[in-house]
Amino acid sequence: MKALITGGSRGLGRALAVELDRLGWHVTVTGRDQRDLDEVVSTGSRISAFAGNIRDETHRVALAGVVGESLDLLVNNASYLGPSPLAAIAAFGEDELHAVFDTNVVSPLALVGRLVAPLANAEGVVVNISSDAAVEPYERWGPYGASKAALDHASSILAAEEADLRVYAFDPGDMRTAMHQAAFPGEDITDRPLPESVVPALVRLINSGRPSGRYTLSELEVLPA
Ligand SMILES: NC(=O)c1ccc[n+]([C@@H]2O[C@H](COP(=O)([O-])OP(=O)(O)OC[C@H]3O[C@@H](n4cnc5c(N)ncnc54)[C@H](OP(=O)(O)O)[C@@H]3O)[C@@H](O)[C@H]2O)c1
Numbered sequence: 001m002k003a004l005i006t007g008g009s010r011g012l013g014r015a016l017a018v019e020l021d022r023l024g025w026h027v028t029v030t031g032r033d034q035r036d037l038d039e040v041v042s043t044g045s046r047i048s049a050f051a052g053n054i055r056d057e058t059h060r061v062a063l064a065g066v067v068g069e070s071l072d073l074l075v076n077n078a079s080y081l082g083p084s085p086l087a088a089i090a091a092f093g094e095d096e097l098h099a100v101f102d103t104n105v106v107s108p109l110a111l112v113g114r115l116v117a118p119l120a121n122a123e124g125v126v127v128n129i130s131s132d133a134a135v136e137p138y139e140r141w142g143p144y145g146a147s148k149a150a151l152d153h154a155s156s157i158l159a160a161e162e163a164d165l166r167v168y169a170f171d172p173g174d175m176r177t178a179m180h181q182a183a184f185p186g187e188d189i190t191d192r193p194l195p196e197s198v199v200p201a202l203v204r205l206i207n208s209g210r211p212s213g214r215y216t217l218s219e220l221e222v223l224p225a
Contacts, residue, residue, distance in 0.1 A: 001025045002071055002122075004063065006054050006111070007078030009036035011177035012129065012195040016075065019199045021046045028066060030054060030078065054078045054107045055099075064114040071118040073206060075127045076108035076151075081144050084182040089142030097143055104147035109154055120164040125206055128155045130169040130214065141183075152214055159212035168205060169214040172198045 003020055007013040008029025014036075017027045021044030029049050031037050037049035050066055052059030080103035082096055092100075108128060112119075119126065133141045134148035152169045159167035174180060176192040201220040 001073070002067075003027045003073035003075065004030070004067060004071060004115070005075040005077055006030045006108070008075075009033060009040055009049070011179060012172055012175060012198060013075065013077040014040050015195040015199045016077070016202060017047055018043050019196075019203060020073075023203070025073075028063075030059075030063065054111065055102050057110070060107070060111050060114050063111065064118075067115060067118050069118055070122045071115055071124055072122045073125045073127070074112065074115055074119060075129065076111065077127075077129045078107075079104050079129065079144075079179065081179055081182055084185050086140035086144075086183060088140055089146075092143055100143040101147050101150070104144070105150045105154065108151060112158065116162060116165075120162065123164055124166075126155070126158065126165055126167045127202070127206065128152070128167070128169050130155075130171045132171055132173070132216075134169075134171070155212075155214070165212075166209075167212040168210075170202060170205065171214070171216040172202070173217045 003025050005013045005017050008017045009031030017029050017040055020027050026046045029037060029040055029047060030052060032053050034051050037051055041047050041049050050063060080100050082100050112126060128151050130152050131148045133145035134152050138145060155167050155169040174192045175195045175198060176189055177195055180189055180192060198217055201217055205215055205220055
């Protein structure tokens, strides 16, 4: 089985890559920092890395070349919150608005466009990583939350259009990662769960054959395996 995880060099993406490798999957991870990528590659025998910025079209085209004819799983996980500390939606600069929506909506959808044929060949799965900020109007989480809401809606449309694919939006809940720390600069976030704790439920979803849709970690934890 073959997976591509964007932002697989840290946090949730890294934890998922390590577990899929352990389960025998061949995993390609992406990210911009080569040292982080080298570290995750060193954890397993079937993980390979392809460095680049997911916002860069040439990187997405190159990823399609790496994937080839067939792909069982695409996880659109790389994401951008906006500048830390978070600002009110009306205070966001235009360049940052573009950066958030480009990273969280345009680039994942463009990557799906590049990979829809190999995914369909494998009757594959697309997981778009969402957030509770897609649903709840948290102050200062505006562009990020709105971008995740857009990604959720696009996931539903993709599921309706591509009958050969299963398409999941997955909300992992709070996790102790660099992104979460950026959202709460200077705060102690050690009470948040590690991303590794989320992975078993996500792997169960990927392997479940459940219908396309939006799933939260808490829902999956109470569903029968
Ligand atoms: N942490 C939470 O509490 C939380 C809660 C709800 C949802 N989520 C979602 O969970 C997912 C994973 O977040 P995380 O907390 O694990 O984040 P993280 O630890 O900060 O990791 C983010 C990953 O994305 C990569 N990335 C970011 N921008 C990129 C770009 N432009 N091009 C390529 N790679 C890029 C990063 O690598 P480089 O920086 O080296 O490129 C890194 O591998 C995200 O979709 C996030 O929105 C997180």
